[in-house]
């Protein structure tokens with residue numbers, strides 16, 4: 001089980017990301033559709049990382065406002081709001097985040113230009129910092145040119161929706177680092193301090209974790225989801241939705257995922273268009289089906305997102321235990337490396 005919290009917190013770290021976001025450790029909790037509410041975000045921010053609530057958790061901007069207000073009652077530390085683009089118009093949600101004083105805005109899954117402009121023209125004396133998810137050098141350069149404050153490089157190992165480039169974190173991170181001058185967060189497959197140290201060794205200024213934060217006590221995910229992550233091996237995830245042009249990584253578990261894979265095989269064989277694929281797959285991949293498993297715990301009736309790093313998850317700690325342990329592990333990994341050089 002998780003190690004005791006009786007140890008003192010590790011000393012603060014100093015990177016461009018800790019400076020930019022005003023946080024103690026360069027560890028960011030990724031946006032998690034249906035799972036990243038104020039409880040988890042506050043726990044992460046209170047532990048010295050950057051917690052985020054996800055727009056994808058809310059049906060309306062006012063619902064999101066209510067949860068941001070709850071978050072502000074739980075922490076005085078900086079927090080972020082995540083905006084995955086492409087589902088519904090995000091501007092009214094961005095307005096709420098600006099009005100409620102979010103410190104960081106992260107933009108994923110689409111063209112970030114509109115949201116970056118909305119933030120820049122907000123007239124706020126200290127507007128939130130912006131982070132844009134990228135999975136290739138062109139997108140990274142574009143984000144920088146559009147004025148983003150940082151980019152997140154998410155590799156192919158990651159859980160949930162991925163970009164189409166299929167490049168792993170080990171290669172993507174240094175490529176992005178050498179492409180842009182703004183701070184870079186490495187993400188995808190990072191589950192512990194070893195992964196964090198590796199990301200920093202590749203030149204990143206911080207790391208973002210998605211799957212790992214689901215298996216924490218404060219996440220609203222059903223206990224069955226968390227236990228399935230602990231039980232899974234690194235070979236237990238698979239990509240779905242590629243026929244729709246938006247690959248995403250799930251835990252390969254239960255009849256529904258097999259049905260999705262069989263349907264996609266058939267769609268590929270007959271050269272179906274993305275629109276046809278969407279129509280055929282929608283009943284199985286819509287958010288409600290995800291929630292049946294993720295929130296209600298009926299794993300065999302739905303599907304759950306997870307990255308390859310599940311094979312490294314062994315417990316369900318508090319967010320604070322996880323973050324402090326990661327920092328200690330990263331320091332020890334860095335010390336080990338240092339000791340190898342004379």
Ligand SMILES: Cc1cc2nc3c(=O)[nH]c(=O)nc-3n(C[C@H](O)[C@H](O)[C@H](O)COP(=O)(O)O)c2cc1C
Pocket residue numbers: 029030031032033034035054056082083084107108109133154157158159160161187188189190208209210211212305306307308309
């Ligand atoms: C359950 C789940 C839901 C996710 N939902 C979102 C989301 O709403 N917005 C987003 O930008 N990324 C989302 N992601 C991606 C994560 O923020 C993060 O980039 C990714 O999980 C990193 O890879 P890792 O899972 O290996 O840590 C999701 C990931 C998972 C596992």
